[in-house]
Amino acid sequence: MATVGSGKFERSTSLLQDALAGRRLPRWGVGAVGLTSLLAAYLLNVLTVVDGVAGTFLVAVLLFVIGQTGWSFTVEGRRHAVDRLATTTVYAAFLIAVTPLVAVLGTVLVKGFPVFSAQFFTTSMRNVSPRSEGGGLYHALIGTLEQVGLAALIGVPIGVLAAVYLVEYAPEAKSRRLSSAISFFVDVMTGVPSVVIGLFIYTAFILTLGLPRSGFAASLALAILMLPVIVRTTEEMLRLVPRDLRESSLALGIPRWKTILKVVLPTALGGIITGAMLSIARVAGETAPLLLTTFLSQSINSNPFKGPQAALPTFIWDQFTSGTDASRARAWGGALTLIVLIMILYAGAKVIARLTGAKKS
Amino acid sequence: MAKRIDVADLDIYYGSFKAVENVTLAVEPRSVTAFIGPSGCGKSSVLRTLNRLHEVIPGAYITGKVLLDGEDIYSADVDPVNVRRTIGMVFQRPNPFPTMTIRENVTAGLTLDGARRSKAELEQVVEKSLRGANLWDEVKDRLDRPGAGLSGGQQQRLCIARAIAVEPQVLLMDEPCSALDPISTLAIEDLIEQLKLNFTIVIVTHNMQQAARVSETTAFFNLPAIGQPGRLVEIAPTEQIFSNPGEQATEDYISGRFG
Structure with missing residues (x-):
């Protein structure tokens, strides 16, 4: 009686643990999928019609989304897979929104800053030909x-x-x-x-x-x-x-x-x-x-x-x-x-x- | 200093909607009068007509008479600003002015009314009002900190200090404790006990024990039916209202058999 009881008890404990903790992707999972996707995209770039930086990056992102969601679905189940998909989408949307802003600021900074000088801020364009350097605003x-x-x-x-x-x-x-x-x-x-x-x-x-x-x-x-x-x-x-x-x-x-x-x-x-x-x-x-x-x-x-x-x-x-x-x-x-x-x-x-x-x- | 209020045949309108009808009551000086009744029965509206704050709402008006020591506060030549200086008000939720320090909150009614006052005079007012509101000891070291940084109960006492700083004759309180915990409520009730020595106080409350504790006179308002204007059912000494009310509706309400 006692052994049967304790056996049942043990099994239910492990089931309970399973139910609460669940099985998760390893910690390095996200990084691994990311690296693999980048690598695969690079290979596709070299070997097939995939071309250009933007195109390659887009392919890498798609591979990452498919790879991570698929892996998560088989290991962690549907809920976690959807969670990871949504998280990736939100981060991607944020990056897409911020990229032009940073790009504009960066471009203006890189191209504009070299002109900055004391003269640039203290002189006008009077008698300065468009071709010559110097002058100011x-x-x-x-x-x-x-x-x-x-x-x-x-x-x-x-x-x-x-x-x-x-x-x-x-x-x-x-x-x-x-x-x-x-x-x-x-x-x-x-x-x-x-x-x-x-x-x-x-x-x-x-x-x-x-x-x-x-x-x-x-x-x-x-x-x-x-x-x-x-x-x-x-x-x-x-x-x-x-x-x-x-x-x-x-x-x-x-x-x-x-x-x-x-x-x-x-x-x-x-x-x-x-x-x-x-x-x-x-x-x-x-x-x-x-x-x-x-x-x-x-x-x-x-x-x-x-x-x-x-x-x-x-x-x-x-x-x-x-x-x-x-x-x-x-x-x-x-x-x-x-x-x-x-x-x-x-x-x-x-x-x-x-x-x-x-x-x- | 304290004055009496007589209300006669008061009807209160919001646009074409008649919210309260046919209220006649008297508020004795240096006493506490409590307005009780279910939500929506018009007790707050009646309170707000006593200092002409009702008419601030677009479309709102009254008919009937409100007399302050025999003088009609609604007659054409009366300036509502002067009425409100004579009859102060404390609101349901503590609402110190968020842009002002504790000191500025107390003196707001004085510094913003146009008359010039010396710094020393204002200092005196600050201390006197905060002592009057039982708040002085808690805030005297941080008068230049924002009023919004105080606890809820302290904020409400700050609002009372702000209201009594302009030395009104009458103090109206619209459910002053409904947003406060029991300890802060006790502090405010103790304060009301002291304030009634100098002021005429009218308090609206949902808490019947509070009405029984602090008031000498209680007025019971009720809604005869949904959509109809609220009415004053009866006004009598508090003891009588709670032990031997004259109307069945009052007894039903205070004994919890209402509705």
Whole structure:
């Protein structure tokens, strides 16, 4: 009796262990499948029609997916096989998404950095032929900073105030006509191509009102381009501020406008700044509206209200279309400068948001 | 300092929906009045009409009269901002302003109302209000830390300190303990005992033991049926409501035989 009982007991223990732990691929399994796939893909490259780096790599990935899932299915069972397949897919999707980003940054860095020098940042392209080396983008840097700065000065307050109206005041207005009109046009503006906005400023301000081509005309176009992004993000951020917070401020006898200014806006500030920065980053790279409103310039013009002004995007375009080795190198340098500039602005805005926004303990 | 409130023939609307009808009650100064009743019966709505916070919701309005020491707070020449300065409020969930420090939270009602005050004066207010809310000893060394870093019970007491810093006559509390643990609840209830020496207090609560513990007068609200406006069933001294209620509905509710 006793021996039979203990025998049964032993068997059930081992079954239980089996059921809980299951059989897994060895630790080195993933690496082994990966190496084998790469090796097999390389062999296929040498021996058969599989050709090129990208093609070979694609074949390797396919072999890896099939090999790992198949092996896992026979050893570990269906659930683990599906898990491994899904994991591989997620990682692959992530890599596919990140690759272009890294590639762009890497290319711009490698091609742009060699041009960087003190001279590159302190001189203009005045009297520098496209063929010769040297010259710089000081004029374009000044132009972009002034135009984008002016655009932000015009666009950010209007956008934030429009969003404040939409969230704080529109719901209790007698008629919804104004707020739905604002919402509708903000949506439409999101889809209007930037060249059309440039054309609008060109016809409205330069042809009709007779204003000169200037950096200011460009910043008007950029401000219009910024508006929809700022309105939408600010609106979303303001809606995230809990109703309780507004009510407890009002319940303290704090007037409405001060509640919005001192409680609601500071609480949403981090998101509002992020939205403003995104819109600034978006318009800083716009080329088409600049060509229509301020066009090109090879010399330093620090007055945005008078005469053509250079900017980084038009500088890049101009240098690239000149088509010489020297000018193409300058175009890459301009691109790298633009990216670095936006990164600096973004980091600065994040610091400001952290210092002034919601405090964490 | 404390004032009495008289409500007469109050109907409360959200747009075309009538949420509460025909409420008439009196709140005595320097006492605690508790509003009890099932969810959706309109007790919070009634509370929010007492400091004109109800009308902040788009489309919301009332008919009837709310008198503060005989003065109609809904008459046309009354500024709701002044009403709210006189009648403070504490909310269900603790909600210190997230962008402000503990000190700034307490003085928010004073620094944001426009009048200039000296630093020393504000310091006094901070200490007095935090002591009044039984929070001073716990936070006096970290007044410049964010208010959001406190525990839930401390945050709620910070909100009470913020509300009493503007020296209101009346303090409205909308389920102030429903998000707190029993120990924090006890701290708030002790605080209510002290506060009623100086303030008129109206508290909405789902906790009938709490109403029995802290209040002198209890008002029972009920919904006659789904979709109909809530009504005030009866208002009487708390002892009477819990031992010998005048209405069958009240007895059913407090004895748990409701619904």
